[in-house]
Amino acid sequence: MKRLKAYLAAAGLGVLGLLATASAGAADLLDDVKQRGSLRIALEGTYPPFNFRDEQGKLTGFDVEIAEALAGKLGVKPEFTTTEWSGILAGLQAGKYDVIVNQVAATEARRKTFDFSEPYVVSSPQLIVRANETRPLRSAADLKGKKIGVGQGSNYAELARGIEGAEVKVYPSAPEYLQDLASGRIDVALNDSLLIPYLAQKTRLPVKAGAPLGTVESNAIPFRKGNPAFKQAIDKALADLKADGSFAKISAKWFGRDVSKPPVAP
Template sequence: MKRILVPLALLALASAQAASLDTLKPGVLTIGMEGTYPPFTYKDEAGQLTGFDVDIASAVAAKLGLKPQFVLTEWSGILAGLQAGKFDAVVNQVGVTAERQKSILFSAPYAYSSAQIIVRKSNAANLNSLDALKGKRVGVGLGSNYEQMLRKAGGINVVTYPGAPEYLADLAAGRLDAAVNDRLLVGYLIQKQHLPVRGAGILDDPQPVAIAMRKSGTALKTAVDRALLQLKADGTYAKLSRKWFGQDVSKPGK
């Protein structure tokens, strides 16, 4: 008879007595992500889900002794899906904000990045700040940190979309003056997708990105934080970071 090994993460979860604690499907960690947000989470030419966040999520699940099960969801509904219990965690470049921390539990940060203005390559205008975007049509993901940033600035014609592919297509077609997204996305768009766009102004200091979980998932957070530390200690994180970005994105200022 084979001996069954119980993953340490599940033992930690089982030991918690709180009735509201997240319950994982045996042997599985369900993970919400867009699947349309390269280079973080997208499908390659063969239709396989890939990307930096996919690799990070898979590596974390492996450290927990669990199999990752990805649930593809539009960004506009992904955090609501987490709260509704459709998945155990979200790994999708979720920025850590004070407002989100009121209802969401975050892991330790696994990356840092900044908001950047994106314009068409042919656009010669110097759109390098929020003030420069006033009066312009600017595309952004619905419910994103970037939407909040633009609305707070005021005077900007904010046009929201379910996800990045839609507003980047409108930007390339000239239906938008600019878009705002993660600076790490810009190089990929130019080099891999050959979109006629370029990066313009950086809008903020590097901000933390973390794995999102329900407030009740304290034991899961402990296990995930431990896994992230192990990935950095054994060199896995550095390898993945260089693979996707050619740099270490685990620290502010990089």
């Protein structure tokens, strides 16, 4: 009996050793990306100026150019997938793509499921109102009884649901709720503060910047947990883009300033 117990114990230790070896030898996402020769990138494709299709149908925008530059630093080609925001995180978890480059807030709740790169954009939530709006819509208290348009599954939707007495309407993407805002179907919209200057310059929608709401937050690039080599590589690629001036150049093209740094108060 003692010999049997000793044998079983040894066998158990052997299995544990094999599992540990297998775990230690598990391929990192960086190995997959390098072997494939491409970085699979998900974004909405309907979120200007971050990512959208131009008049020729070509995918463009700030996030697109940053993603292309990151892939270049990794020595691979960018491979884009466009999908609605409502399912984009689930797709990442299912392994349909490697990263999301789409202004994803690195919240504590999301960090429980995904790992994130270092932040690459600093921004804050901001209300969007009609150009002829005269009501004092400046705080959560002012929004009681009002209809707020937000993107489905976004952190802005979570913020809006916390406003007492407000009616929250969710949409697949920004164009839909901005159109409803312009036509008066909702009272305000809530989105990234960086979106407002683009709307003012590039669209004909009768909307304008409203009051800031909430706190300054950082956006980063999420990917599946357990890929330390990939995280190190993506962080280094971001750092290199900032060091060689590429990031600042792309940022200035779309926003007129370096969005990796907090805005300077006027």
